[in-house]
Amino acid sequence: MGRVLEQLVGDAGAFAKTLEERRPQLFRPDGWPAGLPRPQELDAVLRGGLLRVPYVEMVQDGEVVAPERFCTARTVAGRREDGWADPERIAELLGEGATLLLPQLDQWHGPVRALATDIALRLGRRTEAFCFATGAGRRGLDVHRDDADVLVVQLAGEKEWTVHEAPADGRWRPGLAPEPGPVALHTVLAPGEVLYVPRGAPHAAVGRQGLSVHLSFTVREAGVGRLHAAVGEFLAGGAEEEGLPERPGTDEELLAAAGEVLRLSRERLAGLTPQELVRLARGPLPAPAPAPDSPDSPGPLGG
Template identity: 45%
Template sequence: MPPATSQRPPHRSPLPQPLPQPTPHQPHQPHQPHQPTLHDWVGDTERFHATHWRRRPGVFRPEQPIAPNLTLEQIDTAFAGGLLHQPYVEIAHADDPVAPETYSTSRNVLGTANGGYVDSVRIRELLDGGATLLLRNVDHWHPPTAELTARLTEELGRRVEAFFFITPPGSQGLPLHRDDADVLILQVNGSKRWHVHEGPEDEDWRPGRVTGECPAVLETTLRTGEVLYIPRGFAHRATGDSGLSAHLSLTVREPGSQQLFGALQRLLMAGLKLPPRPVDDAALLETAGTMLGHLAERLASLTAADVLEAARAAQRAGLPDHAAPGLAALARELADRPRPAPVA
């Protein structure tokens, strides 16, 4: 299959000129393993890693259309089911924050009021008024999206999460901000105007709202079926263009210094067995010596890559378990068993 390309048709906004080469702290990208899911989104994965990953934003037009894992009809069904709950649903407006109480309600179960359930009528009213509907961590509650993020997590070796945005024409859901993740965006319906700005100047940056001057490096209108990649930390904002804009955002997480330190601690302490309460000075000194010897031996055997992979593995381990209880299989199993003898 011919690779997807970031070249746009003449009537669309072209990509900017290549950005400066990565700074020294960005490692050389090694040969990438086969990544079929990523290939479906960006085409040639080798070229993607070499020219875009952590370097520059890009727009891709897959040769084979990507069937959306979550559609607007499925979202309607999820709302109609009545179980969507905070914090999986949020209403956003760039200049006017919307309190959850304005679009949630309570349900009475066994005589007890339980709050946080989404009021579908209020959601529609707020959308009609220009607000954006944000569905958080879709991979937690929508099995096909969970399967997609699981495949990408395995291919990239990093935790992948999914979010879904629905924005009316002319509206902006979030202000200019930075995400602590690389983002792959699939436009599912309508179109959306994107402004992607420069990344952080150094490692001392925070995710969230960006104020002040921040030069744009890409301005483009993303149309149904197209994919936008935004590198980690690159500031961005988006406005609904034509139709009801709906897009799926896949966020690729990375550990920070705190997570790296935690991983190092776990690696250093692995296999160390110490008495819980040494009773005298001699025992305390012996325990401290055992600890130092173990840590020195472990530290000498570890590499920076070991620490990074341990931190990434800890993030991946935090993904929810989507295993079903197996009720249908249990029903079949019990149907084949002989009827138990009645209790006397």
């Protein structure tokens, strides 16, 4: 396992406390973490011809841009396929004030996946990666709340951030925040600098000095709805062990089966601890990323 989290925020233990206290914080790493992409790499991917919706999106004036405005169609193996990113159209829209979004880099960019995996394993929480490119004086979204803790890593240009205080309790919803409350941190991120935005803290960012590009690692956390869902999944996981008929034929048999399901469910729930429920609600963590060219992880073509 790497040391990505320490490279981004310094002491991982101190950062875990920052997560608990939900305070925005600025970090200035000494170097550029291995695997963190340079904007030129992402530009090459964009121009490489294989990027398509939904792994590329654009937003302008707070609205999602229709894919046909920045994508093109191709014929592949005799079939017409839509949604291929067109770098020239994307450049035009960026010049008109739109924001480019590359969602889920962790799903298709190997080095970024390794970084997100390392963060997830260190913090015990599912982590995803998103990339944003914004022109000077522009912002993709108005002040809003995210349902995740976010580590913002500036890749190119500068971006001015305003982060408001996180809500004092859990009674809030993600989305636009027209009344964001007191400002907790105001800063300008330069390339290589890192900003922590707490879950639920209203925030907005404005690009400065040319094209601003940043990578966001979103660290997901379970809510009450996910806890309820995890209870259902936990109970359903033991259904095969009950030995009950799948389709009782009479009302009497159905009532008997219902009574047995309740009895077995109570027994199973009695052994479920809050700690285990939280672990189940957070979901499975990814396996550690293999080392490059590792012989233990051959590709689909045997490489």
